[in-house]
Amino acid sequence: MLDALEVLTVVSFGVMVGVEFSVAFVMNPIFKGLPEDSGQLGRAHGGRMLGAVMPVWYFSSLALVVVWAVAGWHDQGVGLVVASGVLMVVSVVMSLLVLVPINNRGKTWTPENRPADWKQQTDTWDRYHYVRVAVLIAALVLLVAALV
Structure with a gap:
């Protein structure tokens, strides 16, 4: 049962990291080139769509x-799982303090109502x-390392 939980966690988290990676290194560069x-x-639409999905994905x-860490508390790799969880909490806090407020503004912008500094805010x-993606990749690496 613990094996299934570990695989589910790594796959779910890994796909989420992939989405965040693609936003940073694929979608946003495409949007900048339009x-x-x-x-x-495009960014406003993406902000609305992902802004609805990502909080659920992050917290799940x-x-x-957390369930993996508790269920495998006496296993060898639990320290890596806990460290991964700490990094995930860091990414959530950073999101709530910095990224979500900008996203909440940006997802309502149109060419008619956006502020003069909209490009600076998106930058x-x-x-x-980018920092959040790096933190999430590190957290994913720790989860994968806990499996071996």
């Missing part, structure tokens, strides 16, 4: 890590998102 207002509209992945979001 003509006129298309990129900003974190819950799976700030991008920089923090």
Whole structure:
């Protein structure tokens, strides 16, 4: 049963990290390259769509890590699982303090109502998102290492 939990956790978390990676290194560069207002509209739509899904995914992945740590408390790799959970908490806190407020503003922007500094705000979001992706990748590596 613990093996199934470990696999479910790694797969669920790994796919989530893949989505975040693709936002940083695929989607946002595509949006930046689109003509006129298309990129900003794409980011706003992505912010609405992923803003609805990602909180559930983050917290369910974190819950799976907690259950894994508790269920495997006496196993050899539990320290790595706990460390991964700590990094996940760091990413959630960083998201709530910095990324979510910018995203909540950006997902309502249109070419008619966006603020004058919208590009600076999206650039700030991008920089923090790169850090979040790095933290999430480190957390995923720790989970995978706990399996071996």
